Structure formats: structure tokens, C-alpha cells
Amino acid sequence: MKLTIDGKKIEAEGKKSILDVARENDINIPALCDHPILGPFSGCRLCIVEIQGRRGFAPSCSTYAEDGMEVKSDTPQLRKTRKEILGLILTEHPDACLICTEKQSCDEFKSTIRKVGEVTGCVLCSNNGRCDLQDVVEAVQIDKVDFPSVYRDLEVKKNDPFFDRNYNLCILCGRCVRVCHELRGASTVHFVDRGPEAVIGTALDRTLHESGCQFCGACVDVCPTGALTERAVKYEPLPDGTAKILCPLCGMGCELDVMLSNGRMLSAKPAEKGTVNQGQACVKGRFLIKDVVISPRRILQPMIRRRKELEEVSWEEALDFVAQKIKTYKGNEIGFITSPQLSCEDNVVAEKFAQEVVKTRNVGMSTGFTPLDSLWHLEQKNGISPSFHFNKEDIARAKVIFLTGTDLALSHPMLWLEVLKAVRNGARLLVASPFEIAGSRYASSWLPIKPGSEDLLYRCLSKMILKEGEVGGHDLEGYESFRRSLEKLNLSEAAEVTGIDEKSLRRATEMLMRGKPYFIAGMGLTPSSGENKNIASLWNLSLLCKGKLIPLGLENNQRCIFEMQRNNSRKTKLLSQILQAVREGQIKALYTIGPIPLDKKIKTELLIVQDSYLSGIAERADVVLPATTFAETDGTFVNVEGRTQSYSRVIQPIGESKPDWWILSQLAKKRGKKNFAYKKSQDILKEMKKRIPSLKKPSSAHTKRGKQKFVPLRARYHGTKIGKKFPFILSSDYSLDTYRNLVLSSEIKGFEMVRNARWIMINPEDAKTLKLEEGEGIIMESSVGKKKGVAKITEAVPQGTVRASFLWIEGTEEAFNPLPVRIKRGK
Amino acid sequence: MENILKEFERDQKELIHILHRVQEEFGYVSPPAISAIAKHLKISENEIYSVLTFYKAFSLEPRGKHIVTVCMGTACHVRGAPRLVDDASREMGVDVGQTTPDKHFTLETVNCLGCCAIGPVVVVDGKYHSYVKRMDSIIKEYSEGR
Numbered sequence: 011m012k013l014t015i016d017g018k019k020i021e022a023e024g025k026k027s028i029l030d031v032a033r034e035n036d037i038n039i040p041a042l043c044d045h046p047i048l049g050p051f052s053g054c055r056l057c058i059v060e061i062q063g064r065r066g067f068a069p070s071c072s073t074y075a076e077d078g079m080e081v082k083s084d085t086p087q088l089r090k091t092r093k094e095i096l097g098l099i100l101t102e103h104p105d106a107c108l109i110c111t112e113k114q115s116c117d118e119f120k121s122t123i124r125k126v127g128e129v130t131g132c133v134l135c136s137n138n139g140r141c142d143l144q145d146v147v148e149a150v151q152i153d154k155v156d157f158p159s160v161y162r163d164l165e166v167k168k169n170d171p172f173f174d175r176n177y178n179l180c181i182l183c184g185r186c187v188r189v190c191h192e193l194r195g196a197s198t199v200h201f202v203d204r205g206p207e208a209v210i211g212t213a214l215d216r217t218l219h220e221s222g223c224q225f226c227g228a229c230v231d232v233c234p235t236g237a238l239t240e241r242a243v244k245y246e247p248l249p250d251g252t253a254k255i256l257c258p259l260c261g262m263g264c265e266l267d268v269m270l271s272n273g274r275m276l277s278a279k280p281a282e283k284g285t286v287n288q289g290q291a292c293v294k295g296r297f298l299i300k301d302v303v304i305s306p307r308r309i310l311q312p313m314i315r316r317r318k319e320l321e322e323v324s325w326e327e328a329l330d331f332v333a334q335k336i337k338t339y340k341g342n343e344i345g346f347i348t349s350p351q352l353s354c355e356d357n358v359v360a361e362k363f364a365q366e367v368v369k370t371r372n373v374g375m376s377t378g379f380t381p382l383d384s385l386w387h388l389e390q391k392n393g394i395s396p397s398f399h400f401n402k403e404d405i406a407r408a409k410v411i412f413l414t415g416t417d418l419a420l421s422h423p424m425l426w427l428e429v430l431k432a433v434r435n436g437a438r439l440l441v442a443s444p445f446e447i448a449g450s451r452y453a454s455s456w457l458p459i460k461p462g463s464e465d466l467l468y469r470c471l472s473k474m475i476l477k478e479g480e481v482g483g484h485d486l487e488g489y490e491s492f493r494r495s496l497e498k499l500n501l502s503e504a505a506e507v508t509g510i511d512e513k514s515l516r517r518a519t520e521m522l523m524r525g526k527p528y529f530i531a532g533m534g535l536t537p538s539s540g541e542n543k544n545i546a547s548l549w550n551l552s553l554l555c556k557g558k559l560i561p562l563g564l565e566n567n568q569r570c571i572f573e574m575q576r577n578n579s580r581k582t583k584l585l586s587q588i589l590q591a592v593r594e595g596q597i598k599a600l601y602t603i604g605p606i607p608l609d610k611k612i613k614t615e616l617l618i619v620q621d622s623y624l625s626g627i628a629e630r631a632d633v634v635l636p637a638t639t640f641a642e643t644d645g646t647f648v649n650v651e652g653r654t655q656s657y658s659r660v661i662q663p664i665g666e667s668k669p670d671w672w673i674l675s676q677l678a679k680k681r682g683k684k685n686f687a688y689k690k691s692q693d694i695l696k697e698m699k700k701r702i703p704s705l706k707k708p709s710s711a712h713t714k715r716g717k718q719k720f721v722p723l724r725a726r727y728h729g730t731k732i733g734k735k736f737p738f739i740l741s742s743d744y745s746l747d748t749y750r751n752l753v754l755s756s757e758i759k760g761f762e763m764v765r766n767a768r769w770i771m772i773n774p775e776d777a778k779t780l781k782l783e784e785g786e787g788i789i790m791e792s793s794v795g796k797k798k799g800v801a802k803i804t805e806a807v808p809q810g811t812v813r814a815s816f817l818w819i820e821g822t823e824e825a826f827n828p829l830p831v832r833i834k835r836g837k
Numbered sequence: 838m839e840n841i842l843k844e845f846e847r848d849q850k851e852l853i854h855i856l857h858r859v860q861e862e863f864g865y866v867s868p869p870a871i872s873a874i875a876k877h878l879k880i881s882e883n884e885i886y887s888v889l890t891f892y893k894a895f896s897l898e899p900r901g902k903h904i905v906t907v908c909m910g911t912a913c914h915v916r917g918a919p920r921l922v923d924d925a926s927r928e929m930g931v932d933v934g935q936t937t938p939d940k941h942f943t944l945e946t947v948n949c950l951g952c953c954a955i956g957p958v959v960v961v962d963g964k965y966h967s968y969v970k971r972m973d974s975i976i977k978e979y980s981e982g983r
Contacts, residue, residue, distance in 0.1 A: 213885065
């Protein structure tokens with residue numbers, strides 16, 4: 011289509027607003043309520059234009075560009091009207107500085123004074139210099155406001171973590187309301203009251219925290235004024251530069267822009283053009299990054315334990331000490347543990363170090379119990395050909411999504427946003443979860459299953475589909491035996507165990523049969539022991555529905571470890587196997603780069619910890635080697651989709667910390683190895699590509715399609731037994747709320763409020779029976795161990811069930827899910 | 838509350854109808870009612886609160902047995918409505934928008950009822966009183982059982 015805007019001949023395609031077309035062609039039409047990531051709103055009326063042949067002014071943000079249109083955005087009449095509209099907007103926003111005649115000289119000679127009680131002008135506002143309203147005032151060239159100004163004198167809301175809300179500066183553009191509803195699906199804030207009383211707020215004026223806010227910070231990032239300001243940067247100077255990093259706090263790999271001032275990290279913001287996140291992040295990426303990197307727990311210098319105390323030593327001394335010590339053990343007496351939170355480079359070097367320098371078979375790289383691992387085991391054992399690769403955009407296009415074993419909004423927030431998009435496009439969302447999760451509200455059907463009965467639920471659904479007839483998989487190998495294995499399944503008996511009646515089951519079946527469902531399988535499907543029957547049944551169900559199974563991992567670089575193990579001739583061990591060997595005394599020395607549980611039975615003659623934080627197991631170490639974090643070194647992560655992304659150093663290493671690969675290659679050199687001569691992380695690239703083939707050709711490596719087949723399911727289903735001794739069922743909650751040895755909620759106050767790793771969630775009725783109060787210390791005991799925590803009373807958890815964060819740094823390395831437990835009061 | 842919700846579909850478009858029904862039944866929409874509606878319609882409580890505060894027809898606090906509404910439209914205003922409000926306020930011992938402690942009266946104002954010819958107008962429980970000169974007689978009329 012062809013149109014003209016301000017005399018400029020423009021060609022445009024597709025359904026677009028006039029405003030968008032103008033922006034693409036560098037024509038600036040002032041707008042305040044419009045934002046590229048949000049739908050049109052026509053609230054501020056500043057983007058008005060004249061369209062030839064139409065009466066009045068049209069808001070260009072919500073008028074489609076049409077063929078042959080003649081648009082004028084800058085006529086005297088428009089300019090006058092715009093000034094008037096902006097004047098009205100400014101009546102409720104401190105405008106003294108905006109229209110001040112001394113503005114220019116003030117900008118030049120005065121810096122912003124921000125530590126003030128009330129913001130009554132730009133020079134007192136923390137948003138000075140990064141304010142959309144200032145830009146618009148500049149563009150509209152308003153020099154006086156003809157209307158009386160009103161200062162509403164509303165109380166600044168400071169009771170929530172991470173950011174303050176000063177609605178005296180709010181212009182009611184509704185961006186925060188819209189981003190919270192449209193994009194994040196949370197609807198935490200909304201317009202409250204009307205007319206002159208109108209304000210952005212929450213139900214009954216509760217805090218954001220009480221209103222279901224997850225603190226993703228999307229509202230802060232879209233706010234055009236200083237009404238919403240991040241506390242961490244409030245009193246900081248404006249950044250003098252930004253640099254890109256990859257967030258290592260979950261498997262998504264969001265790109266973040268780190269704001270810098272004189273080489274100092276101020277804060278991080280989601281990158282607007284981030285491949286994975288497109289300007290969005292979650293609470294961890296938005297607000298925690300700085301506190302993770304610049305933590306008081308950071309180890310600044312190598313340390314060696316002498317006379318029971320850790321003493322700071324030089325790198326030379328520490329490296330010599332470790333190299334000497336390692337030599338005194340036989341290879342297999344040393345256990346070596348790496349972590350899926352490290353970069354591909356670090357892991358490749360670490361594995362090579364373990365094999366060639368330490369010469370041990372006891373190398374642990376991962377816990378090995380994620381759905382990703384389970385599906386891989388099925389591949390090895392049964393010869394199925396699953397595709398591990400997916401594109402998150404495909405999820406947004408799905409017609410049916412089955413979410414199981416995960417609170418996706420917490421574990422993989424960006425995938426959840428794709429699910430939300432699909433739901434808004436009319437997709438049916440089926441959620442199987444014992445708890446009310448973020449997904450429950452958007453689910454067409456929420457199946458509140460009893461924890462641990464997932465396997466049985468999938469079998470019931472399979473049986474229902476077979477009963478209905480059709481859909482796929484009839485000609486695949488193993489179909490007959492699968493069908494026969496379901497013959498004995500009694501649906502009404504099963505309903506007793508799963509807690510899902512036949513009516514709900516039928517509804518779910520109908521949905522699944524509508525077409526090609528996506529099965530998103532999370533860490534909640536981790537088995538209590540042995541092979542993962544959940545994943546096996548789900549695999550069969552997905553074949554039957556002609557759907558796609560998406561197995562999730564946990565850590566940011568899980569996929570890298572997974573690829574390395576999958577393409578490895580030299581087998582590595584599971585973390586639990588290594589730790590078992592430690593407990594049994596077969597391993598005498600332990601070199602760990604990853605966090606391991608604080609178990610008193612884990613005792614070795616020599617404990618070398620290479621980490622960034624002096625917490626957890628590092629506090630017991632004989633030698634501590636300070637490693638850099640993700641912000642101080644270059645590296646590569648493979649995210650949950652199988653997407654390879656690299657990142658570079660944004661700040662100088664803190665203290666004397668060094669990259670993990672550097673430490674290991676220096677040690678190798680001390681032991682006389684010549685093939686560890688890396689000067690920078692890029693030098694490892696070649697070896698990395700050999701060890702992780704998918705880095706070379708990301709998509710094809712995962713889709714070598716063999717014959718699909720059903721997996722035989724022989725074992726009869728056994729439910730989790732609850733006895734008098736352990737009357738509750740614990741179902742673990744998996745989201746990566748740690749970085750290396752740092753437990754985020756115990757170090758960062760704000761995050762503790764949002765998601766405390768110590769919470770043990772319990773139903774109000776159960777709490778009443780046990781006489782528990784909110785926040786009270788409780789002890790949870792099971793047959794395998796105990797965990798201390800604090801009570802979090804919530805209706806989201808059904809009676810008889812408790813939900814707690816799976817944090818194996820504090821517990822055992824095995825995942826037991828579900829697990830019968832008992833609860834008692836105590837600290 | 839559960840019985841009321843049963844009357845309605847689980848569809849967002851029912852929100853205002855539900856709120857009206859709750860208002861009619863209980864005289865106000867309580868916080869527990871908001872959360873019950875939120876669960877029923879699968880929307881957030883904040884969205885419901887936004888709708889609640891938009892319309893004057895809904896109240897967030899319990900209201901009295903009798904609702905006394907004084908019209909403050911231009912015509913009623915010039916004919917002495919502000920004095921009527923003052924009188925009512927004094928008689929009842931509450932400000933505009935408040936309810937007497939014994940939950941007998943709620944005093945409200947409205948910005949025009951569209952029947953300016955018979956002003957000043959006072960409406961009590963939906964019954965219109967025209968050419969009102971004094972409030973005490975009206976209040977007395979409805980004070981039975983107080």
C-alpha cells in the first residue's frame with residue numbers, strides 16, 4: 011500500500027497503525043501512552059493526525075494505515091491542540107522544570123538532587139534524563155501551561171521490594187496496567203476510582219506483593235515518567251554505557267543490558283531486542299543481577315586452610331598447593347564436580363582437566379534427573395528418536411498446550427509468556443498440577459491431580475483417546491503392546507488415585523484430540539526413584555496425540571552438559587553417584603566447581619572449592635579458588651530450546667577472581683600439560699565445537715529422525731503411600747533460585763519476600779490443625795532427611811500436601827518427588 | 838455467595854451483573870466477595886476492584902438500611918440542596934458517603950437525577966421526595982425501628 015505522511019511518499023505492508031508506519035520512516039509523532047510492545051490505547055491523544063477527507067483528528071496509534079491515505083502530523087492546528095492536550099496532562103505532573111526558561115543553563119550547571127522527600131520538578135527526580143515525558147515536552151515545544159496545576163499529595167508507596175511508586179508523577183497513560191495484563195498476564199495493577207480521583211492501584215490498596223505481583227519489573231521499564239523507579243538506581247548517576255550479558259538464573263538465557271557508570275555496574279534491564287526475551291525479564295533478571303555479581307560474599311583472593319582458618323594467599327601459592335596435593339592421590343580417589351551453571355567453555359576445560367590431569371573416572375557433571383535427562387535415557391534404552399530442540403515461538407502458535415510438572419511462570423518465565431500469547435490467540439491450555447499455579451487462571455482446564463499420580467493420569471488420558479478412536483500412532487512400533495497394557499486400567503479406580511474424575515478426564519481428552527498438542531514437561535515429573543515412568547507415559551501420550559514433548563531442564567546451561575554427555579564416549583557419572591562414593595569413603599579428595607549439598611557425611615581428606623561465593627560448601631573447604639561470575643568473563647550458554655548464545659565480559663573481575671577455565675588450565679600447566687594453553691575463552695571454541703556438535707549446526711543436530719515408537723510400560727502403578735508416621739505429601743517446587751553457591755533468597759532481602767527458598771507452603775486448614783502461624787519456623791522430616799523452613803500458609807496448596815523449594819544445597823542431592831513427610835513446629 | 842455465583846456463567850462479561858447481584862443481596866461488596874468472584878471468573882481481584890471503584894452504584898462498605906440520596910444537580914443546588922445535606926448530616930451524625938453506626942442510614946449525594954423541575958429532590962430507597970424543604974421530617978419518617 012502507498013500513502014503519504016507529511017508529504018513523504020511511503021510504501022508499507024500489512025496491517026499497521028499510522029504511528030508505526032511513521033516511526034518506521036523516521037517521522038516522529040509524539041506519543042505517551044503508546045509503546046512498541048503494547049497494543050493501541052488512544053489514551054494520551056498526543057499522536058493525533060489529520061487525514062485528508064476525514065473529519066477531526068484521528069489518534070494515529072489506533073488508526074490503520076490505508077492505501078492512498080494522505081496524513082499530516084504537523085499542522086499549526088495540530089501543534090496548537092497538542093500543546094493544549096499536553097498542558098492538561100501536565101496539570102497533574104510537576105511541570106516547573108519542564109517549562110522553565112532557565113532549563114538549558116540549569117541542565118548544564120546543576121546536577122540532579124535526588125534525595126528529596128517530594129519530587130516537585132525534574133531536577134529533583136531520579137528519572138531526570140531518561141524520561142519519555144521530558145522528550146515529548148521537548149518535541150511538542152510547550153513553554154507554558156495554561157491550566158492550574160494540581161499536586162495530588164499522594165503517599166509514595168515504598169512497602170514493596172525493588173521499586174517505589176510515586177503516583178504524584180503518574181500521568182495515567184496506563185502502560186503499566188497494560189503491560190501487566192496484556193503481556194505478563196498478571197493484572198496486578200489497574201485503574202482505580204474515576205475522574206479526578208483516578209489513580210493506578212491494586213485491590214483494596216494492598217501492596218503489590220499481596221496482590222500477586224511477581225516483580226518482573228515490566229511496568230518499571232515501560233513507565234514514561236519517574237512514577238515507577240527502581241530503588242537500586244534511584245540515587246545513582248545516569249549510566250554512561252550499557253553492555254549485554256546473558257542471565258544465568260534459569261534455562262531461558264535472556265539478554266540483559268547492564269547499565270554501567272565508570273565501569274561500575276548499576277543495574278540490569280532486559281534488552282529490548284533480546285532474542286529470547288524481547289525486552290522482558292523476570293524478577294531475577296530484572297532486579298537481582300547486580301546483587302548477585304557484587305555480593306559481599308564474593309571471594310576476593312585464593313585461600314588455604316591453615317590452623318583451622320582460611321588464610322588468604324597468592325594465586326601462585328594456591329595453584330602450587332593444589333597441584334601438589336592432587337598428585338598425592340590416585341586418580342579415582344579424587345572426585346571432580348562441575349556444574350550446569352558454568353559456561354560451555356568452562357565445562358569443556360573442566361571435563362578435559364578431570365580426564366587428562368586428574369585422570370579420574372569420578373566426574374560428576376549434572377544431577378541427571380531433569381525431564382531432559384529422562385527422555386535421553388528413554389532414547390538410549392528404547393531407541394526412540396525424540397527431538398530435543400524447539401523454538402519458543404512455536405509454542406505461541408500452538409492450538410493446545412499441556413503444562414505438567416512445572417509452574418512455568420516461575421521456572422521458565424519467557425516460555426510462559428509464549429503460552430500466554432497462545433492462549434490469547436485462542437489456544438486451549440491444559441494444566442495438570444497439584445497446586446494452583448500462575449497457569450491455573452488461564453487454563454481451559456486445570457486438573458488438580460494428587461502429587462505423584464502423573465504417570466497414571468497420562469495413562470488414563472491415553473486410554474480415553476484409544477476409546478474415542480483416531481488420532482495417531484497406530485502404525486508405530488509398540489502400539490499394540492501399549493494398547494494392551496492399558497486394557498487392565500480401570501478408569502474409576504484410577505480416578506480415586508489421581509483425584510481427577512471421568513468428566514474432567516473427558517474434557518481434557520477432547521482438548522488433546524483437537525490437534526497437535528505441545529506437552530511441556532517440567533522438573534516436577536522427577537521420579538521418586540529409579541526410571542522416570544512419568545516421562546515414558548507422557549512420551550506415549552504425545553505420540554498418540556501426534557503432539558510434541560518438550561522436556562525442560564533446570565540450570566542455564568543444562569543443555570550444554572546434556573549435549574556433552576550425549577556425545578561422549580567417556581561416560582561421566584551422576585552427581586549422586588559421586589557423593590555416594592564420598593560418603594562410602596572411596597573418594598578421598600573432592601574438587602568441586604559446582605554447589606553440592608551441605609551434608610555432614612560428605613567428608614574428605616581434601617576439599618577444593620572453586621566458586622565465586624564464600625557460602626555453602628565453600629566455608630568448609632581446605633582450598634578456595636575464587637572464580638569470576640558471568641559478568642566478568644566471556645562465555646557461551648545453550649538455553650532450554652537448544653539455542654547457543656554467547657556473552658562477553660562487562661566489568662573487571664572482582665578482587666583477584668579468575669575465569670574457571672583459566673584456573674583449571676593454570677593447574678594443568680603446573681602439572682606439565684601442554685595442551686591447556688588457552689589465553690582467552692575463544693581459544694577453547696574449537697574443542698568446544700568438537701565436544702558439543704550442536705553448537706555447529708544447532709537445529710539439525712537434534713532432529714536426526716529415526717523410527718518413532720511407543721515405550722513399553724509394564725510396571726503397575728503404585729501411588730505414594732501416606733502413613734501415620736508421614737501424613738503429608740511433599741511436592742517440590744523447581745525454579746533455579748541459586749547461582750553457584752549463592753542462595754538468592756538468603757542473600758537478597760527483596761527476593762526473600764517474593765520467593766523464599768525456606769518457605770514450606772501449607773494449606774490454611776492443615777496449618778490450623780497443626781496450630782502453625784504464618785512465618786513460623788517449622789521442621790519437615792522424611793525417611794531420607796529433614797529440612798528446616800518457615801511456614802507459608804496459602805490456599806494454593808491443597809490439604810494434605812506441602813510445597814517447598816527444592817534446594818539441594820541444603821538437602822540431599824537426590825530428588826524425591828513426591829515424598830511423604832511430617833511437619834512439626836521448631837527452628 | 839456460592840449460591841449467587843451459581844447463577845452466573847464463568848465468563849468475564851458477567852462481572853457487572855454479579856457485582857449488581859452481590860450489591861443487592863448484601864448492600865455492599867466485601868473483600869471476601871471480591872476474591873470469590875475472582876476465583877469464579879478466573880480474573881484478578883485488582884481488575885474487579887477497578888470496576889467496583891469506577892461505578893458509584895457499588896459500595897465497598899456495608900451500607901445502611903435506608904439510603905438517603907440528596908440531589909446536588911445545578912437546579913437543586915440553587916434551590917438549597919447544600920443546606921439539606923448539612924441538615925441531614927447533622928441529624929444523622931455522619932458525613933456524606935458514610936453510614937450511621939447503627940447501620941440505619943447512609944447519606945449520599947448525586948450530581949443530578951434529571952428531574953430538576955421538582956427540585957430540590959431527595960431520594961430514599963428509590964422513592965422520590967420533591968420540593969424538599971426540611972430533612973428532619975423525612976429522616977423521622979424512616980427512623981422507625983431505629
